[in-house]
Amino acid sequence: xxxxxxxxxxxxxxxxxxxxxxxxxxxxxxxxxxxxxxxxxxxxxxxxxxxxxxxxxxxxxxxxxxxxxxxxxxxxxxxxxxxxxxxxxxxxxxxxxxxxxxxxx
Numbered sequence: 533x534x535x536x537x538x539x540x541x542x543x544x545x546x547x548x549x550x551x552x553x554x555x556x557x558x559x560x561x562x563x564x565x566x567x568x569x570x571x572x573x574x575x576x577x578x579x580x581x582x583x584x585x586x587x588x589x590x591x592x593x594x595x596x597x598x599x600x601x602x603x604x605x606x607x608x609x610x611x612x613x614x615x616x617x618x619x620x621x622x623x624x625x626x627x628x629x630x631x632x633x634x635x636x637x
Contacts, residue, residue, distance in 0.1 A: 560627065560628045560629065560630070562585045562588075565584075565588050565624065565626075565627035566581055566584060568619075568622075568626065568627060569623050572623065573619075574614070574616075574619035574620045576614065577614070579612075585628070587608075587611075587612065587620075588623065588627070589624075589628055589629075591604055591608060591628075592624055592625070592632060594607065595629065595632050596629065601621060601625075604617075605618050605620075605621050608620050
């Protein structure tokens with residue numbers, strides 16, 4: 533009987549552990565990103581809302597691939613012709629890739 537209980541317990545524990553591992557963390561928020569860009573006057577000139585969200589996700593991708601935050605700020609300034617990319621990168625991290633927040637860089 534004890535071996536059956538162990539088998540059942542193990543069978544139930546595996547899906548529970550998988551659910552915890554696969555549980556989503558903080559979620560990405562395109563509207564929050566756009567609102568933060570508006571609030572900080574960091575919108576990209578000549579870009580639609582959808583294009584700005586795409587640019588934000590592009591920034592997140594660069595950071596996830598190992599770009600340092602200061603380097604990505606400079607890249608954003610060059611890529612989009614804005615004088616200060618700090619608010620844009622911060623808004624992307626906060627709203628589109630919150631899993632990256634707090635990473636070294």
